[in-house]
Amino acid sequence: MTPQPDAPETPTGAAQRRGPFRPGDRVQLTDPRGRLHTITLAAGAAFHTHRGFFSHDDILGMPEGSVVTTTSGVEYLALRPLLSDYTLSMPRGAAVVYPKDAGQIVAMADIYPGARVVEAGVGSGALTLSLLRAVGDGGSVRSIERREDFADIARANVELLFGGPHPAWDLSVGDLSDVLPTVAEPGTVDRVVLDMLAPWENLEAVATALAPGGVLVCYVATTTQLSRLAEDLREDGRYTEPEAWETMVRGWHLEGLAVRPQHRMVGHTGFLLTARRMADGVQAPVRRRRPSKGAYPVDAEWSPEELGERPVSDKKVRRVRRDVTQALDGQGGQDAGHEVDAALQVDGPSTDTRADGPPVGDDM
Structure with missing residues (x-):
């Protein structure tokens, strides 16, 4: 050996x-x-x-x-x-991936110590923290974020938690389809995690980077996104049949014999979808299920609003970017x-x- x-x-x-x-x-x-x-x-x-x-x-x-x-x-x-406490209280510009979903991503994508992971759509860095914890110092997490201000906030949040730069982390600013070929050789990535508005636009780049058997995990907010992504994965032909789910967490009130569910719970935050990369030249088995009538409407252009995008105020992002950078400088x-x-x-x-x-x- x-x-x-x-x-x-x-x-x-x-x-x-x-x-x-x-x-x-x-x-x-x-x-x-x-x-x-x-x-x-x-x-x-x-x-x-x-x-x-x-x-x-x-x-x-x-x-x-x-x-x-x-x-x-x-x-x-x-x-x-704890990591979950830090994630929910840290400065943020974009909405964070909640701990319940980050835990599902780490577990269901089988992100292990030493794994080579690509993450796109970093936001405020919440999921990045869980990925770095999972791969350890011997792994690799290459994060790609389109917005430089979000990248600055994520970098500061990561360094505040770990006490400085993490040796397994590399953060790039740009579009996934442009950056991924420059940071990963074809067929060398073990896991890809996408948290973005239209992940189906990057299936070609992801398929090229993933090793056979590699896992693609996508985090989307709406059923519209989920449907479009699943159909594009099937049409691509290089991925296994996609699986999708969501998680809900309900706490319990514990006081003597007064044991009951809490009145509030963490309900829907997003959908998770996974698929695995087929070997080159091998077609995924054809589905045997018969779709219901009207399951495939005429394709149309979908606006960001229809996909569930919620714009973040530039003023808020500037304020958070300034504050978290000052906090890092004063650590x-x-x-x-x-x-x-x-x-x-x-x-x-x-x-x-x-x-x-x-x-x-x-x-x-």
Whole structure:
């Protein structure tokens, strides 16, 4: 067997996840009602609320799972945020791929340590974080994003989580069909993940890059996109029969014998579709199912609005790009704590704003 290169003693980002709290660490604070606040520790800074304050110095040097008390006696549980917490609270320009969908992509696409992955449609970098965690330092994630401002936000979010550039990551700005042939030789990519408005426009480039048996995963928001993509995959002939699904997550309220579903849940966020690359020169088996009458309407031009595209305000993107870049520059606790905290917030105060339901414990 060919000897494998030695893996680094400490994988990228692991040091930031261990040990006592240090300046520059992101800390998730949970109040008695389960509301979440995310701060970045800095020596001499303070965390203020309408119910008192405490100094960051009270947390520095303490282990995870410690409790800190404000001047008015309110206790906060201090922990480092999990990847899912970071994803939902990080600065964003474009909508993020939710943790429930990122987990499905990693699992159903079989993204393994050392895999060679191409991702197109990076957005704010949420899915990129999960892909990098899955492939490890020995793998490769080549991300391609059309908008330079989104790419800047994604780069800052990735480096904030991992404590610097990730050795397995390469980020390019441009169209997938133009960039992919320059970053990957034909037949050398193990997995391709597409999160874009019209993924069917890139099936040719993806088929050229994918190795036989490689997996294509597409994340789309509407049934219109899902239908168009499935039919174009079948017509292409180089992919297996596509499979599609969606995931929904419903939390449960746990209080003594009062055990019941929560009133809110993470419902539809998007559809996932997978297909695998056939060997060159081999045609996919013909489907035996008989389509219903009217299942294939006359083809027409579909506008971005019909496909479900929601434009992002340029003003918002400029603000998030500026704030997250300033937060990255100030990582390590060199800035005042309240300034760093403000830079890490996109909408409103320090309390995490999440679209996947109420704060933990706030379901009464």
